[in-house]
Amino acid sequence: MDNWRFEGVTKAFEETTAIDNITLEIEKNKIYGLIGRNGAGKTTLLKLLASQLQPTRGVIKKGDAFLRHNDELTGQACLARETINIKGILNFNAQKIFTIASRIYPKWDNDYCNRLIREFNLDIKKKYIKLSKGMHTVIGLIIGLAGRAPLTLFDEPYVGLDPVYRELFYELLVDDYEKNPKTMVISSHLINELENLFERVLIIEQGKILLNEDLETIKNKARIITGDRNILEQVLKNKRVVHKQLTGRMAEYTVLDTLTEQELELFKQRDIDYSSIDLQKLFVNLAKGVEKQ
Amino acid sequence: MKISKNIRKSLFEVEKISLLIISVVVLVNLGANGLVVLLSDAEATSYFIQQLASNITLFGFIYLMMYSINQAITAIPFLVSLNCRRKSLAKNVMFNGLTRSLFITLIIIFINAIVFAPEIGLDSVTGIIGFNISSNNPVILLTIAVIFCMLLYFIYSLTTFISLLGVKYGWEYVLTAVFIILGTCFLLFRPIVLLFIFGRQLNLFIFLVLILTAIFSLINYRSIVDFEYKY
16 A cells, blocks of 8 residues: 555646646556656656645545645655756755755665765765756756655656766666665656666656556557558457558558457468557657547 | 754755845944944944944844745745655744744844943933833833734744745735735824834734734745645
8 A cells, every 4th residue: 555646636737737637556666657748747747746736636645645735745755856946045056955955855865875976976065056957967866866765756867967977877776776666757758768767657648647557568568560551440440559650551550459369360361560669659659649640 | 853953954054145144234234333433423332332223123124024035935945846844844934933033032122121221321212112121121121022022923924925925926916915015004104103102002913913923824834835846
């Protein structure tokens, strides 16, 4: 009963509905990839989990406990972002930010924080506003990792980072996760780069969850199937087709469903080609949708 | 308990800036007044002492207002962005206001009691809310201190309320609120003067301050607990 649950959660900002009636369960000690287009509702979802925003409707729970007005649960989450709002405290440097963070997060690991500062070559004496965009991201990452929160959320943890630092972050993340398992949700656009980290994938579009599956299951289910349009319509009529691309009589369907050995054999007999699809392509096709074709 | 203490320390980190600014302003002001002592005749010392008292009284109020605004627009969003525990944060904001009000009251009463002590013999107005501050009677000083502290905490709660309103809904509401307050003060100018010098309608004033402070404190608590970090 340690899973986090969204029950009919909606978050609206004036006339915009950022999260639209989501019901979702986030399992303990798993790494989730949260994938979505710009404005799909990724950051809002993370902020709701981190209690930085309150749902307009619905509830967020951990087990039987409600997150709203619950200090104990709020203290269990850490949202690491690429920027920290230091409006009004422009003289703050990274050292001061870490000092304050160490007081806020109950499980803060100071030794690990110092190690991360060395690994990322962060100048902690320099004022925050004078640091580069990449270093702002690094500060967020260090807070996320050293905070040791049972629920750690990373919002696009690669913004402004060069490939070397990105790689370093992925290594540190995996290493730390093996030693200190926790629930992590990582929102991202760089799907191919982060794909290997994810155990489960959440795809969000216009505030709704389009997909919530184990990565392995997705890999087994997701296929591109190419062939005669009429035959495809016939053989895939009971399957979940997420995208269709038509070229004359030929068509390319993206399917996210279980296909049996017999069905695959039937495809071969009827001149239908099929191949697996990577997560990025699946996301793009899911986002495009079927109706728009 | 430890978390609450840690939040208090974190709030103080942000407060240091307000403290620095107000200290510089007070020192510059007193420095300028101090020049009068050097350049003027024998009356200058008593003038400087009066200036010291009025400066510290005025800046006590200004500091408390600055502190509450700074907390609402800087400290609270910053700490919420670090997933600070909301109820502890809200309680600390309330508690800090109370301690600062008490501290400023003590300084003001202490300095005024010394400055307007009979042995110094200043002939300025020494009546506050109907009491004679120069009497040095502990009961009178305590009564003045309690009323002063209540008034300071009321101002703190009101400024925090307006600032949180500004952060949540936009600063046009703050401007409206400021104009409403100024307009009310203008309309009630005579009763206010009578109240602060002669203590007219003091009981009603205390009752209103207590009720309004309780209302603002409750609203502020709820606003901080439900604070949304939208950046």
